[in-house]
Amino acid sequence: MPIKHPNLNLSRLTDALPAWTGDVSPDDLYDICQQVRDGGGRLVALWGSDPRLQGSGCDTLPTESADCGSRALAPPLASEGSAPPCRGRCFFLHVTLMNETGLVCLNVPLPSEHPNYPDISRIFPAANRMQRAAYDLLGIYAHDGHDHRKWLRHGAWHSGSFPLRKDFDAAASRTQDADDYPFVQVEGQGVHEIPVGPVHAGIIEPGHFRFSIIGERVLRLEERLGYVHKGIEKRFESMSLQQGAKLAGRVSGDSTVAYAWAYAMAAESVAKVTPPGRALWLRALLLERERIANHLGDLGYLGNDVALSFGFAQFWILKEQVLRNNAALFGHRYLMDKIVPGGVTVNLSLEGKSLIEQECDMLEQQVSILRGIYDEHAGVQDRFIATGRVEPALAAQLGLCGLAGRASAQAWDARVQFACAPYDKLDVQMATYRNGDVAARAIVRFDELFESLRLQRDILVNLIHEDEAPALLEKLPPNGFGIGMVEGWRGEVLVAIHTDAMGNLTRVHPHDPSWQNWPLLEHAVIDNIVPDFPLINKSFNLSYTGQDL
């Protein structure tokens, strides 16, 4: 049990992960967060839900919501099939925390009249944007927060309407108001601003960056995201379990395997089933192939951004070969829709195995040569080293995670700490560095690439051939809750699923590690020159669509 608190009653969520859930009152939330933080833990995700109109527990929508106060609450959600008494009258805030022993998802009932909770961004700074997004989408808010600016809402709906409320009226929410956003102004002699985006000067996702600079030096960068908010979470609510799997695979196309697996894991945790061993081995194979393809692509672009177009050409030849093998073996270059709740929709023949083995040999040899060239190239190293630095202390304070975190000494990798099957049999070697600069993020990619090649070989050896056909999930049990977390190439991807009294998806929250890492990019560019921004940005390579949803 990862957290102990007198008012917290935890129950185990899933066998795949060491994950627990429990209800807490808003008053206890702050203390528990502080306790996790003091123990070296982190915030993984924060979202809200609106179970008011589900008809579970009460038929009408009462105005009084005494149950949502600070007194002791009903037993934990997952411990029994029926909904706790408060469900049906309150909004819920869900906060997922993580420490060395596991994950805890706290469910905080909030009175529907004034759905507020204590600001936890003072403990976990990464909570700031998540709390603001939770307000934009659901109207729940941190009552003592210091930053109440909108985050995901621009001009698509007006400030008094909340898309994720069950009584949301899309037509009535339309507004023609211009989108204005109070950027922080930097003043002083010689300071000026460069606004960039949302349409960028490359083949990149849209977002707005406001640089305050003096000469060529960046004094401050402020990000404004939310441009690709396309209503993914609302969309889930009208979908079947199978359609939801497809949508989860399109939250961020570069991490489709990670999202599809996390979604499937969440669904399996609701249904309390475990897919057959072979399906799990195949999932790991697909996840490592996704990591390999993305790392190859990024290493190519890092070369390109320091004017070594040779690097781009070489790495993208390798990436293309991996993608073509994906298409030949699994029927899709990016492996979309191959992982579904209950199992997988692919198989691997003996010839396929030997094709991957040959590919591993080829990549190992080629990437070793290219790494040697990058290492010895004075121009590359001059641009990489000490550029866009995030010190380990800052990374720990602000919660940098995933690949970028490991380049700044944040030793978290879900494949290592919470090795779900089949990673429990693979002994993943984590790559960590302390320098936190572009060079460190490139080195972590190289190391992880070689480790993924080793893992692929191990997976192929272990891929048992007795064919227990996976029983694909058709429908989920009613009033369920489950989470899944997978270490994607960028960092940990989490998906949470809530079902209603009919067993339909009532709330699905996909969480991208980019939520945690975008704010660190603002710090990484301070004191760097503007022309290094594209390089620094690329070294993080964060998702816009994954956080805009």
Added chain:
Amino acid sequence: MFQIIKQIIKTGIKTETPPRADESMRVDTQRLQQAILDAFGGALAIRQVDAGSCNACELEIHAVNNAYYNIEGLGIKFVASPRHADLLLVTGPVSRHMEIALKRTFDATPEPKLVVAIGDCACDGGIFGESYASCGKVANVIPVDVVVSGCPPTPTAILQGILTAISAKK
């Protein structure tokens, strides 16, 4: 330097023959005149706009720049501003938050101009559809000449769509 040259020689030429234009991809046969197409000649400048995609289409657009598809070898290049562009390559369902930016990008592109919508979501809204946050297909926001379906479309299909847009009408 020696290592780099050695590696280049060992790698050899990977570029493949580009696909032919496909008339079935053309949706707007009215807007373009032969004379305008002649004006583009053998060179084309593309401005890519992600209007709300999941980023998978972008991955494949990156891939058309790799050595296998070698789009620059065909005289086609991606440029940094719509003011330099002949053709807009637009992905995604158009999110409502990108609606104005997409219209402005279209307006900033000098005439004559072409628009190619890339991917299922750009063609018909795809899995995201139309909602409080999404305008759906690209044609709901700006005029589209050619659509390329697929989730995501392969680099060959993207290349085919671009070549269809600039090829002379048969």
